[in-house]
Amino acid sequence: MTMWVEGFLVILILTNLWLLGSSRLLSCIAAVSVQGVLLGILPLVIRIDAPLGRLLLQAGVSLALKGIIFPLLMLRAVRSVDARREMEPLVGYSTSLLIGVLLLAVSLYTGLRLPAPAEAAPRLLVPAALFTALTGLFVIVGRRSAIVQAMAYLAMENGIAAFGMALAEQEPLLVEMGTLLDAFVAVFVMGITIFHINREFDHIDSRKLSSLKDTPQ
Amino acid sequence: MILTLILLPACAAFAAWLIRSNTIRRGLLLSVSVIHAALVTWLWVDPSRFPPISAWLAVDALGQVFLGITSLLFLAVSFSAVSFLRRESGTTRSDPEEGFLFDNTPEALFSACLLGFLSTMTLVTTSQHFGLLWVAIEGTTLVSAPLIHYHRHHRSLEATWKYLLVCSVGIAFALLGTYFLAAAVPAGGINSMTLRGLVENASRLDTRWLKAGFLLLLVGYGTKMGLAPMHTWLPDAHSEAPSVVSALLSGALLNCAFLAILRIFSVASAAGLAHFGRETILVFGLVSMGVAAGLIIGQPDYKRMLAYSSVEHMGILAVGIGLGGLGDWAALFHAVNHSLIKASLFLLAGNILSVYGSKKISDVRGALRSVPVTAVLWVAGFFAIMGAPPFGAFSSELSILRAAVESGSWIMVVVFSLLLAAVFAGMVSVLVRTAQGAGEVRKTKEPTLSLVAPLSLLALSLILGIFIPGFLDRALWRAVMLIGA
Numbered sequence: 261m262t263m264w265v266e267g268f269l270v271i272l273i274l275t276n277l278w279l280l281g282s283s284r285l286l287s288c289i290a291a292v293s294v295q296g297v298l299l300g301i302l303p304l305v306i307r308i309d310a311p312l313g314r315l316l317l318q319a320g321v322s323l324a325l326k327g328i329i330f331p332l333l334m335l336r337a338v339r340s341v342d343a344r345r346e347m348e349p350l351v352g353y354s355t356s357l358l359i360g361v362l363l364l365a366v367s368l369y370t371g372l373r374l375p376a377p378a379e380a381a382p383r384l385l386v387p388a389a390l391f392t393a394l395t396g397l398f399v400i401v402g403r404r405s406a407i408v409q410a411m412a413y414l415a416m417e418n419g420i421a422a423f424g425m426a427l428a429e430q431e432p433l434l435v436e437m438g439t440l441l442d443a444f445v446a447v448f449v450m451g452i453t454i455f456h457i458n459r460e461f462d463h464i465d466s467r468k469l470s471s472l473k474d475t476p477q
Numbered sequence: 478m479i480l481t482l483i484l485l486p487a488c489a490a491f492a493a494w495l496i497r498s499n500t501i502r503r504g505l506l507l508s509v510s511v512i513h514a515a516l517v518t519w520l521w522v523d524p525s526r527f528p529p530i531s532a533w534l535a536v537d538a539l540g541q542v543f544l545g546i547t548s549l550l551f552l553a554v555s556f557s558a559v560s561f562l563r564r565e566s567g568t569t570r571s572d573p574e575e576g577f578l579f580d581n582t583p584e585a586l587f588s589a590c591l592l593g594f595l596s597t598m599t600l601v602t603t604s605q606h607f608g609l610l611w612v613a614i615e616g617t618t619l620v621s622a623p624l625i626h627y628h629r630h631h632r633s634l635e636a637t638w639k640y641l642l643v644c645s646v647g648i649a650f651a652l653l654g655t656y657f658l659a660a661a662v663p664a665g666g667i668n669s670m671t672l673r674g675l676v677e678n679a680s681r682l683d684t685r686w687l688k689a690g691f692l693l694l695l696v697g698y699g700t701k702m703g704l705a706p707m708h709t710w711l712p713d714a715h716s717e718a719p720s721v722v723s724a725l726l727s728g729a730l731l732n733c734a735f736l737a738i739l740r741i742f743s744v745a746s747a748a749g750l751a752h753f754g755r756e757t758i759l760v761f762g763l764v765s766m767g768v769a770a771g772l773i774i775g776q777p778d779y780k781r782m783l784a785y786s787s788v789e790h791m792g793i794l795a796v797g798i799g800l801g802g803l804g805d806w807a808a809l810f811h812a813v814n815h816s817l818i819k820a821s822l823f824l825l826a827g828n829i830l831s832v833y834g835s836k837k838i839s840d841v842r843g844a845l846r847s848v849p850v851t852a853v854l855w856v857a858g859f860f861a862i863m864g865a866p867p868f869g870a871f872s873s874e875l876s877i878l879r880a881a882v883e884s885g886s887w888i889m890v891v892v893f894s895l896l897l898a899a900v901f902a903g904m905v906s907v908l909v910r911t912a913q914g915a916g917e918v919r920k921t922k923e924p925t926l927s928l929v930a931p932l933s934l935l936a937l938s939l940i941l942g943i944f945i946p947g948f949l950d951r952a953l954w955r956a957v958m959l960i961g962a
Binding site for chain 1: 619622631642
């Protein structure tokens with residue numbers, strides 16, 4: 261079992277580098293949807309002590325939402341916007357990758373030194389979760405496309421959810437479902453806003469959203 | 478009964494979305510706000526009628542104070558909202574500032590989100606579980622985003638996107654903090670994340686995880702509360718949202734985030750981290766006051782000025798908690814006063830905006846001659862928010878100053894007074910020009926419905942400045958007990 265878990269976590273880390281290095285919107289969406297699928301499977305291979313029915317429900321909902329429905333929503337947004345790639349990111353792709361490697365080192369360093377949240381948790385889980393959350397945060401800041409920012413927000417949420425899995429004490433089902441529901445509505449509202457941004461400005465460059473500021477009198 | 482408080486507005490929101498007649502929907506909005514306020518009044522009179530539903534959902538003294546503010550403000554705002562919707566409903570309108578044409582969000586969606594906002598805020602004040610609290614606070618962000626985008630044009634869209642992204646990222650930090658908090662729970666120990674379970678077993682929590690979790694939660698919910706330097710969404714959202722929404726955002730939503738911070742502080746304090754917690758909150762408070770003072774002076778836009786004033790007052794609340802002792806009580810009392818006054822000011826700003834068609838301070842001149850009632854209230858409200866006697870904010874700010882004196886740190890006293898004075902100077906200069914000033918007189922009829930709410934809120938704040946009713950004082954002290962040593 262451990263080998264499987266470690267393997268999945270390595271893939272999770274790779275999807276972050278994929279997200280950092282790709283300019284095509286479609287491959288950003290693909291990277292985040294792979295993360296969603298992994299996040300759906302992970303609780304099944306990590307937690308063995310919870311009732312199976314509950315685990316399956318959790319895994320099913322998480323997989324369906326994060327792996328399938330979110331990416332489809334974003335695909336629709338990309339189609340309606342007719343944008344294929346992010347033209348001028350604030351931080352270039354090779355620089356992003358370099359920063360990504362740096363973030364990975366930081367997450368490994370801190371993640372392995374934090375007191376283990378639970379004995380059962382695999383060693384790589386906390387660093388991988390931190391790395392995913394940090395990557396999401398970095399991409400939100402480093403890209404201009406509203407769609408990529410929304411995807412990065414999802415990646416950040418994914419990383420935090422992965423961290424939650426490391427906890428021995430399970431969160432109550434209600435909270436877990438509530439978290440998923442909030443993430444779902446967040447993406448939905450962001451999607452609608454992206455649609456409006458596109459209709460209003462004919463682009464989805466969030467940098468152009470800069471008319472509100474404090475100007476001296 | 479607690480469930481009724483949460484579910485009534487939620488069901489009404491759904492109904493409002495489906496109802497097609499404007500009159501019925503507005504009636505529904507008003508009646509739900511009246512029933513909600515009546516139920517909350519009943520809760521204040523006889524809390525035993527609202528027993529805890531489980532360890533998850535209960536009204537304690539702290540929740541009661543914030544639920545009271547939220548419900549009262551919603552009641553006031555719903556009257557203004559009906560007046561606002563009467564004025565604004567219709568089809569395409571022209572933007573008073575840039576002259577382009579735009580549509581408004583359908584009224585059904587707007588009312589539904591408004592009622593949903595009440596429901597999620599009620600959930601925030603009643604939740605006793607950190608996971609549920611997170612779900613509720615993120616919920617408030619999501620239902621209020623469409624409210625900010627009521628006027629469908631590029632400026633409100635920009636504000637909405639910033640609000641969504643900045644607050645969602647902030648709240649994501651809070652989620653990580655919540656998980657850190659769960660990690661602080663010893664294995665095989667407390668089998669829940671309820672406030673009570675955590676406070677009672679606080680000595681067994683792992684302080685390393687708890688400290689990290691506290692910081693993350695403070696930054697996360699601090700983003701929502703508008704503490705600098707995470708306040709960047711606030712001036713944009715408050716200035717672009719319709720004034721009724723700004724009043725709710727500033728008066729009720731910021732308080733809900735403040736409540737969340739108080740909840741996590743009470744856990745940290747029970748675990749012996751009170752000193753660490755207070756110092757951190759104090760730093761955020763002073764930074765917020767400083768940033769706000771800097772941006773209020775010379776601010777050309779009066780709605781943005783009010784928004785920065787909210788940042789300042791959130792800073793004052795944080796300073797109160799940071800000082801502790803009398804400061805705790807003063808911060809809670811100040812939260813009540815700030816909500817009343819700021820909501821009233823935003824509603825008045827809406828009236829002024831509808832007459833002058835501009836948010837620029839330089840365009841509003843001689844309001845006393847154009848809209849006399851609004852202008853008189855506007856001047857009174859500004860004095861109230863600056864902490865001038867005899868309004869309630871005066872006594873609460875004075876109590877915080879006293880807490881600073883008692884703490885023995887003279888630097889604190891000087892810095893706090895200087896920041897208050899700077900804001901005072903920045904606001905007074907504006908006030909005189911807008912109210913007096915020579916300008917063209919636009920004699921306009923002021924709809925009574927749009928004046929009722931700001932007038933009664935200001936009157937309440939005036940009463941609180943003259944004497945504090947015994948029941949409120951007792952509730953505040955009971956709430957202070959919950960905050961911790």
